[in-house]
Amino acid sequence: MKVIKKNVYYCDFCKKKSLNSLKKHEERCTQNPDRRCGMCDIIDLNPILDEFEDKFVLCVTEHKEHWPGSAIYEEVIEPIWKDEFTLQDIQGAVDGCPACILSVVRCLGLNFWYFQGRFKYDFKAARSDWWDATNKENLRREFCY
Numbered sequence: 001m002k003v004i005k006k007n008v009y010y011c012d013f014c015k016k017k018s019l020n021s022l023k024k025h026e027e028r029c030t031q032n033p034d035r036r037c038g039m040c041d042i043i044d045l046n047p048i049l050d051e052f053e054d055k056f057v058l059c060v061t062e063h064k065e066h067w068p069g070s071a072i073y074e075e076v077i078e079p080i081w082k083d084e085f086t087l088q089d090i091q092g093a094v095d096g097c098p099a100c101i102l103s104v105v106r107c108l109g110l111n112f113w114y115f116q117g118r119f120k121y122d123f124k125a126a127r128s129d130w131w132d133a134t135n136k137e138n139l140r141r142e143f144c145y
Helices: 023-028 046-053 087-093 098-108 112-119 123-143
Strands: 056-067 070-081
Touching: 046 087, 046 098, 087 098, 098 123
Parallel strands: none
Antiparallel strands: 056 070
């Protein structure tokens, strides 16, 4: 029998793990507030995050669900709004970059399922639309001096 020991690398920001180094991933991880965006090259999201962090507080509550014959308690994380903001506010702050929108949502601790239900945001569709628009603009600039 052969025993092989391998190093497993973990991202410091999210739950990703790999047998290869995650240094490149960590630079662009959407939970890294000091990330460099691969789509729009925003380098520091901290000022944007600070602006939105002042607008709410996350509150952990126990939610009780009654099932016939038993009661189930689960923790629910909900924001308490001081000053509500919308998806359009976040889009404006990051110039519409889908990766930065996702990063702001994840770094703020707003669960994506909640955010998606509240604002109906589809990251994959937004990313595709963003790249289409960016590529069209680059082609226009290239051929229309």
